[in-house]
Amino acid sequence: MSYTLNSTLGVLVAGVNGPGLNNTQLNGPRGLCFDSTTNSLIIANHDSNNVIRWVIGAPNWTLVAGNINGSAGNGPAALSGPWDVTSDSMGNIYVADTGNNRVQFFQAGEVNGTTIAGVSGQSGISSTKLNQPYSVALDSQLNLYVSDTNNARIQMFLRY
Numbered sequence: 375m376s377y378t379l380n381s382t383l384g385v386l387v388a389g390v391n392g393p394g395l396n397n398t399q400l401n402g403p404r405g406l407c408f409d410s411t412t413n414s415l416i417i418a419n420h421d422s423n424n425v426i427r428w429v430i431g432a433p434n435w436t437l438v439a440g441n442i443n444g445s446a447g448n449g450p451a452a453l454s455g456p457w458d459v460t461s462d463s464m465g466n467i468y469v470a471d472t473g474n475n476r477v478q479f480f481q482a483g484e485v486n487g488t489t490i491a492g493v494s495g496q497s498g499i500s501s502t503k504l505n506q507p508y509s510v511a512l513d514s515q516l517n518l519y520v521s522d523t524n525n526a527r528i529q530m531f532l533r534y
Contacts, residue, residue, distance in 0.1 A: 388428040395444045397434040405458030418456040448474045458509045464522040470507040
């Protein structure tokens with residue numbers, strides 16, 4: 375929903391017809407970020423195990439990362455319960471891939487990601503492992519901050 379200043383009425387901008395796998399539906403959306411270069415929302419579509427792009431005003435979304443059929447996985451192109459997403463000024467996407475205990479980096483336009491934080495499918499307490507990463511953020515130097523939820527800490531990873 376989008377709300378203008380001092381308004382109590384919102385405008386639907388993404389998702390219709392309830393939850394589902396159709397490209398007009400969302401399925402457990404969690405985190406999102408706005409991409410000003412494409413006037414779109416990049417959405418961590420948690421229950422569909424993917425990240426999608428919804429251009430403001432468009433009737434549907436396009437796939438950015440993960441599987442279009444909703445199945446989870448841990449390969450370079452797959453996600454498992456993504457919780458948050460952010461992007462940098464070059465159009466690269468960073469995904470808190472919560473179910474895989476990792477952060478996946480997708481170069482702009484690429485469908486295969488690279489694990490840049492955590493170890494795919496392995497939780498842990500060492501500085502190289504994550505346990506349920508829920509949120510990702512970048513600073514002006516493109517250092518990555520990850521809320522490592524079950525380890526009760528915020529980890530910083532130097533620019534990738």
